[in-house]
Amino acid sequence: MAAATDDLLIEARGLTKRFGEFEAVRGIDLAVHRGELFGFLGPNGAGKSSTMRMIAAVSPVSGGTLRIFGLDPRTHGPHIRGRLGVVPQLDTLDQELSVEENLRIYGRYFDLPRAECRRRTAELLEFARLSDRAGSVVDTLSGGMKRRLSIARSLINRPELLLLDEPTTGLDPQARHLLWDRLYRLKQEGVTQVLTTHYMDEAEQLCDRLVVIDEGRIVAEGSPRQLITQYSTREVLELRFPARDGSASTAELADQLGGVGSRQEALADRVLIYADDGEHALGEVHRRQLRPDSALVRRATLEDVFLQLTGRSLVD
Amino acid sequence: MVERHLVAYRRMWLIIVSGFFEPLFYLLSMRLGVGRLVGDVTVGGRPVTYVEFVAPALMATSAMNGAIYDSTGNVMVRLRQMHLYDGVLATPMTPADVAVGDIGWALLRGQLYAASFLVVMTAMGLVHSWSALLTLPASAAVGLVFAALGFTATSYMRGWPDMDWVTVATMPMLMFSATFFPVEAYGRWRWAVNLSPLYHGVAMIRSLAAGVWAWSMLIHVAVLVVLAVVAVVVAARRIDRLLRA
Ligand SMILES: Nc1ncnc2c1ncn2[C@@H]1O[C@H](COP(=O)(O)OP(=O)(O)OP(=O)(O)O)[C@@H](O)[C@H]1O
Ligand SMILES: [Mg+2]
Numbered sequence: 001m002a003a004a005t006d007d008l009l010i011e012a013r014g015l016t017k018r019f020g021e022f023e024a025v026r027g028i029d030l031a032v033h034r035g036e037l038f039g040f041l042g043p044n045g046a047g048k049s050s051t052m053r054m055i056a057a058v059s060p061v062s063g064g065t066l067r068i069f070g071l072d073p074r075t076h077g078p079h080i081r082g083r084l085g086v087v088p089q090l091d092t093l094d095q096e097l098s099v100e101e102n103l104r105i106y107g108r109y110f111d112l113p114r115a116e117c118r119r120r121t122a123e124l125l126e127f128a129r130l131s132d133r134a135g136s137v138v139d140t141l142s143g144g145m146k147r148r149l150s151i152a153r154s155l156i157n158r159p160e161l162l163l164l165d166e167p168t169t170g171l172d173p174q175a176r177h178l179l180w181d182r183l184y185r186l187k188q189e190g191v192t193q194v195l196t197t198h199y200m201d202e203a204e205q206l207c208d209r210l211v212v213i214d215e216g217r218i219v220a221e222g223s224p225r226q227l228i229t230q231y232s233t234r235e236v237l238e239l240r241f242p243a244r245d246g247s248a249s250t251a252e253l254a255d256q257l258g259g260v261g262s263r264q265e266a267l268a269d270r271v272l273i274y275a276d277d278g279e280h281a282l283g284e285v286h287r288r289q290l291r292p293d294s295a296l297v298r299r300a301t302l303e304d305v306f307l308q309l310t311g312r313s314l315v316d
Numbered sequence: 317m318v319e320r321h322l323v324a325y326r327r328m329w330l331i332i333v334s335g336f337f338e339p340l341f342y343l344l345s346m347r348l349g350v351g352r353l354v355g356d357v358t359v360g361g362r363p364v365t366y367v368e369f370v371a372p373a374l375m376a377t378s379a380m381n382g383a384i385y386d387s388t389g390n391v392m393v394r395l396r397q398m399h400l401y402d403g404v405l406a407t408p409m410t411p412a413d414v415a416v417g418d419i420g421w422a423l424l425r426g427q428l429y430a431a432s433f434l435v436v437m438t439a440m441g442l443v444h445s446w447s448a449l450l451t452l453p454a455s456a457a458v459g460l461v462f463a464a465l466g467f468t469a470t471s472y473m474r475g476w477p478d479m480d481w482v483t484v485a486t487m488p489m490l491m492f493s494a495t496f497f498p499v500e501a502y503g504r505w506r507w508a509v510n511l512s513p514l515y516h517g518v519a520m521i522r523s524l525a526a527g528v529w530a531w532s533m534l535i536h537v538a539v540l541v542v543l544a545v546v547a548v549v550v551a552a553r554r555i556d557r558l559l560r561a
Contacts (some may be wrong), residue, residue, distance in 0.1 A: 058405055058560055078408040092403030157407075202554035 007034050009161050009192050010055060010188050014064030017216075024050040026216035027064060031195060034160075039203045039210035040196040041302070043310050047216040048196040049089050052165050055194065056286045068161070082110060085159030089166050089196075091150050093138045096120045100125065100134040103153055120156055127182065128152035144175040153177065155186075162186065164195040168202060180205060198302035215312045223225040224302055231308055232300040233262055235278035239271045239285065239292040253290070260284045274300070334515055348413030351502055370496060371442045371526040373449065375433045376517040377490060379455035380427030380462045387466030390484050391418060392473060411555040419463040419548060427452070437525070443520035445527025454524060457540040458517035464547030465513070489514045 006188035017025035026098030032038045040048045045234040054066060057073035057080040064120035066073060068080045094102050103124055107117035125131040128148040133141065141149065151167060166174045167183075183193060183206060197203055203210055204224045212220040212227070220227055241253055250266040257264050261275030263286075280309035285292065387482040401414055434451060437443050466482070474480065489512050509515075516536040523533055 044416040056406060060560060078410060081406060082408040084406075088402065088406070092406075094400055094403065095398050106403070106407070109404055109409050111408065140487065298439045 008266045009034055011067040011070060015061065015066055016063035018062040024216055026253060028218055034192050035190055036192055037208050038194045038207055039207035039304060041203050041210055044214045048213060051167055052163055052196060058080050058164055083160050085154035085162040087150050087154045087164045087167050091146050093149060095138045096135055097124060098135050099130055099149055102138060102149060103156055106153050108154040124152040124155055128215060144171045147171055160192060161194045162191055164193060166196055196304040200301050200306060204302050212306060212309050219309050227305045228300050228302060230303040233274040234276045234300060235271040236298055236300050236304055237275060237278040237281050240294045241292050257285065282296060321561050351480065368442050369556040371437050372522040373518040375430050375451060375455060376514060376521045378433050379426040379430040379459040380514055382429040383422045383459040383463035384466045384482065384486060386422035386425045387463040388420065388470045388479065391467055391470045393517055405559055412552040414554050415467065415548060415552040419467050419551060422463035423456060423459040427456055430455035443525055447527045448525045451521045451524045460544040461513050461540055461547060464544055464551050467551040468547055468554055513543055
């Protein structure tokens with residue numbers, strides 16, 4: 001394999017996915033390089049999982065081209081899958097096996113020798129902090145433990161490319177941080193990772209580069225910092241006003257704040273003001289004789305970018 | 317795949333053992349009851365007692381049952397409830413590997429029943445010829461056919477209520493496969509018997525157990541092999557359609 005293509009692990013052009021009449025992925029262009037931690041951000045039903053399943057060489061491509069490790073998943077499916085680790089959105093753990101057997105037997109599907117499977121299983125149990133539950137049946141694990149086991153299982157074949165579909169959904173904060181730490185360690189070991197998430201802090205913390213997708217299309221692309229500078233201001237001022245009968249709605253308040261900061265946004269319970277200097281904007285609010293219950297100046301986050309790009313729809 | 321099931325089923329040996337007793341009880345009741353009331357029957361021109369007549373058919377039936385239990389109910393759980401195959405297909409394993417693995421496992425289970433059955437038959441003095449050893453490959457063919465058919469049928473099922481169709485299909489099969497009476501007894505419905513895959517297995521195993529050879533056996537083998545190959549191919553296609561959307 002040539003050095004240039006060797007570095008490009010995922011390459012997609014005009015990638016589409018149709019389910020019958022419905023087009024879930026509508027022409028996506030991607031390039032993920034070795035060593036990167038790449039993120040997909042998008043609201044429910046945006047097409048993140050559909051794209052991940054195509055990259056995992058499980059779901060057939062409906063249109064466009066896709067190359068994984070420079071290979072076509074249609075013709076090299078088993079070879080590609082042998083070099084991938086996959087953590088699906090919904091756990092597909094083997095409920096009839098114990099924790100330890102789940103890892104060991106999964107290694108066998110990759111045709112690894114039994115002794116090797118045993119060795120790696122011990123290692124991964126340690127990695128996922130599940131050693132003391134090695135003999136438990138999967139059903140008796142908590143949701144977070146199952147998630148950790150799924151991730152440990154995806155590493156049994158020492159993948160070059162790890163695909164994680166919402167790896168931390170449903171985890172408590174400790175488990176989430178433990179997982180971030182593990183993913184970071186893997187990155188340092190040179191494992192390329194692609195993850196989808198709804199958590200902005202996660203995307204901000206982990207991803208070198210990410211795309212925001214909405215309704216099957218890429219609507220923005222860049223590093224978390226780039227996206228924030230491009231689609232938001234440096235700071236955000238959050239204002240809460242007393243909700244009394246007859247008092248102005250947030251939309252009316254936002255109108256009254258016209259010209260403060262670079263943009264105003266009315267939410268159900270708050271008004272957001274996007275400004276490079278939040279304190280200065282707050283001074284302006286007071287000058288206009290408006291008395292919010294509370295005012296908070298914070299740094300802009302990816303969440304602001306995300307909400308602006310995908311509209312204020314329901315996102316979890 | 318098979319290795320996975322071996323590990324999983326170490327905990328469930330009781331279920332497996334229980335499946336074996338069903339045809340065995342049939343056989344015992346035949347020997348003690350019905351067998352005394354019914355006279356001898358001929359197999360390939362040779363007279364045999366009724367128990368000797370029925371036992372090979374029950375051996376074929378137990379191979380069928382073992383294979384069907386596993387390829388329907390258990391496959392259903394793995395497919396719809398555990399999402400086991402989704403996990404497996406994320407590895408280098410292909411849908412064909414999954415189909416072959418699970419059909420192979422169901423076949424093994426049928427074979428386990430059939431083999432134990434053969435041992436019991438021998439112990440009861442119902443086996444007279446060394447050709448009876450060939451009943452094992454014959455029952456394997458029966459198991460293969462039903463494992464693959466069961467697997468394919470399961471892939472079309474939407475939920476547990478559909479499972480009843482398995483009984484709907486196997487009960488008449490048991491009745492119309494010359495299991496309990498000679499094929500001549502079906503009169504003008506005799507052609508219908510030929511449509512039952514189980515019949516071809518029963519006929520094979522019966523001849524082999526009695527040590528009788530006939531050209532018609534080649535036809536039975538051919539029918540079983542062709543059915544098995546077609547069913548395995550269809551089963552792999554179904555897995556592909558279902559899980560790789
Ligand atoms: N097997 C399928 N058959 C038909 N439609 C499907 C199938 N899988 C997904 N879809 C549809 O494709 C669209 C995109 O789904 P996808 O699972 O890729 O979204 P997602 O971005 O992962 O969403 P979420 O954040 O909720 O996981 C949805 O509208 C979904 O209903
Ligand atoms: Mg998803």
